[in-house]
Each structure stands twice: as structure tokens, then as C-alpha cells.
């Protein structure tokens with residue numbers, strides 16, 4: 001009897017796993033995977049490769065600045081070309097080394113410099129050294145190793161926005177102090193305004209070569225997805241129209257290959273979770289909603305404190321049954337929260353500006369209406385998903401006491 005129960009149980013487990021075999025290799029759809037073939041980027045690949053090839057001729061490659069919207073293949077192209085260059089250098093026994101740093105994850109000048117030194121085999125304490133000392137250590141590391149060094153600074157705008165352009169200025173000047181080695185930089189950004197706001201001296205040094213990555217169109221996205229689906233999904237696991245739908249949705253945004261791949265991956269995960277043997281268009285629709293929720297969560301959780309308090313006030317009013325609220329009502333709620341938290345209260349004028357910013361982010365809609373002889377007022381309505389906003393707000397420790405989840 002007992003044996004039979006076990007068998008039933010095992011049968012059930014293995015059956016469910018069999019049902020769930022939609023993916024051949026899910027990792028091929030994650031952002032960390034860099035494909036060997038990047039269609040529609042031949043021009044950018046050729047240009048970057050021909051610039052970096054200087055290192056194989058033992059001269060310093062020019063600095064490169066690449067920009068384009070998110071998901072246009074900048075990181076993938078740069079990683080692919082530098083990987084191939086590195087392989088060739090090993091074959092030819094040439095001292096060429098590339099270092100990759102993501103400036104969003106390493107968002108201080110200290111961490112960026114420390115990361116570069118550590119990638120070259122040096123050791124740096126977590127804090128405690130001056131930047132001048134780190135810079136000196138970098139120079140001595142480069143000189144002792146000798147050769148051509150290529151440093152990739154991905155999402156380079158993050159470091160500048162947070163710490164100013166001092167580090168970049170120093171790095172663009174570093175070659176003046178090197179004899180036995182050289183350093184070239186590849187800056188990557190999706191902030192198109194960033195380059196215009198850079199100090200002109202840095203701009204001309206960093207942008208010795210500028211390479212633009214245009215967005216993909218729906219047909220290109222479809223072809224990228226088809227290639228990836230072959231290695232990521234089992235044959236026949238995608239229902240007709242699934243790839244077309246993912247490509248169309250991502251093209252509608254701005255031709256973002258990451259978005260297209262995320263949609264396909266999440267749709268596959270949903271199909272698997274639901275025990276379906278195929279990914280269908282309904283799963284793509286659900287994936288779109290899930291990814292949107294993630295986006296709202298991210299946007300809300302990265303808002304500055306007072307914007308969160310204003311949003312929390314709008315949420316409270318909504319939960320009390322008010323379909324829309326005036327800026328005056330929101331200001332009263334917001335002031336209660338700031339005094340509860342013993343924070344300074346921003347002026348009503350500033351609160352109104354922040355509400356407009358929340359409107360631009362698509363979290364609320366703010367509309368000016370006329371109240372006859374009482375003048376004009378703004379009515380504000382929450383448009384993002386209430387529960388997602390609430391979850392993001394309550395995950396901020398400072399706000400815990402003023403966001404009542406069980407209301």
C-alpha cells in the first residue's frame with residue numbers, strides 16, 4: 001500500500017516535469033548570455049573591431065563612445081568584439097587585456113578604479129584609500145604588466161551623474177603618464193543627453209570615435225527572436241504567432257531586443273508554471289503585464305523620498321474611495337505624513353511639480369479642471385496598479401509607518 005502511494009507520488013512529480021519541458025535551455029534568453037552571432041549589427045561590429053585592431057599592431061586604439069537606446073545591442077556587440085580580440089591576442093601571444101565595469105553596479109569612482117585594478121590582479125581594500133592613491137596604483141599596475149589595455153565602462157552616465165566627471169577626466173589623461181602600456185576606453189550609454197552635457201575636453205577625448213546603435217524594427221526583432229528560440233526552446237514549444245507578437249510589442253516601445261527576449265522568456269516561464277506544453281499568445285499577454293508590473297515596482301522604488309510620500313498620499317486617498325483628488329487634498333495628506341516622520345514639508349508649489357513628474361512617469365494622471373469662480377485646480381488619479389505601487393512603497397523602511405497596508 002505504502003509503495004503504491006510512493007509510486008503515485010513519484011508518477012505525479014515526473015509527469016509534471018515532463019509537462020514542463022518547454023525550455024531546452026532557458027539561460028540562452030537571459031541578459032547574461034552573449035550570442036556569437038549578432039545580426040543587423042555588422043556595421044558597428046566592423047567599426048569597433050577595426051578600431052581595436054590597432055592593439056594587435058601594438059598601438060593604442062582610440063577611445064570609443066557608443067550610444068543608443070536600451071536593448072539595441074551595445075553591450076552585446078562590445079563584449080563580443082573584445083572577447084574575439086582577446087582570443088586573437090592569446091593566439092599571437094600579445095599583451096592585450098580587456099576589463100569590463102558596469103558603472104550602475106559600481107557607482108562610485110572608488111569602486112570603478114578598484115574594480116579595474118582588481119581585474120588586473122591587484123588588490124584594493126574595500127574603502128580607505130584616496131582616489132589619488134588608487135589612480136597611482138592603477139598606473140603602476142598597468143606599467144608593471146605592460147601592454148594594451150581596454151576598459152569598458154558600461155552605463156557610464158551613472159558614474160558621472162553621481163560623482164561628476166573627475167574620474168573620466170583622469171582616465172582620459174592617463175596615457176600621458178604611461179610608457180610601457182596604454183589604456184583605451186569604451187564608454188557605453190543609453191542616455192542620449194549625457195554626451196551633450198559632458199565637459200567638451202572629456203567629450204573630445206572619450207568620443208575619439210563615436211558609434212551610434214539605432215533601434216531594431218519589428219522584422220529585425222522577429223529574426224533575432226527566431227534565432228534565439230531555436231536554442232532556448234524545444235522544437236514545437238512555441239505556438240504560431242508567439243514570436244511575431246513579442247517582436248511587435250517590443251518594436252512598439254522602441255525596438256528594444258532585451259524587451260523582446262524578456263517577453264519570450266517570461267511567456268515561456270508562465271506556460272511552464274501553468275503546466276501548458278506550448279507557449280501561446282495568452283502567455284505573452286500575461287508576460288507583458290508581469291513585466292509592466294516589475295517596471296512600475298522599479299520606478300516607484302527608485303523615487304526620491306518626498307515623491308514617494310506624495311504618491312503614498314494619493315494611494316491613501318484612492319483607498320479611501322476617492323476616485324481622484326485635488327492637489328490641495330494631496331498636500332494635506334502629504335503634510336500629515338511629513339510631520340509624523342518629523343521631516344520638513346515641501347512647499348505646495350513643489351508638491352504640484354512632483355505630481356507633474358509622477359504624471360510624466362505614467363504613475364498618475366493629473367488634469368487641470370476649471371472650478372468656475374473658484375479658479376482652476378488639478379485633479380489627480382492613480383493609474384498604475386494600486387497593489388504594485390503599495391508593495392513598492394511599503395518595501396521602503398522609512399515609509400513603513402505611514403503606509404498602512406491593511407487598510
Ligand SMILES: Nc1ncnc2c1ncn2[C@@H]1O[C@H](COP(=O)(O)OP(=O)(O)OP(=O)(O)O)[C@@H](O)[C@H]1O
Pocket residue numbers: 029030031032033034035037038039040041068069070071072073074075076077189190213224257258261
Ligand atoms: N543583434 C542582436 N542579435 C541577437 N541578440 C541581440 C542583438 N542585439 C541585442 N541582442 C540581445 O538583446 C539583449 C540586450 O542587448 P544589450 O544588453 O547589448 O543592449 P544594450 O544596448 O547594451 O542595452 P542597455 O543600454 O540597456 O544596456 C541582450 O540579451 C542581447 O544578447
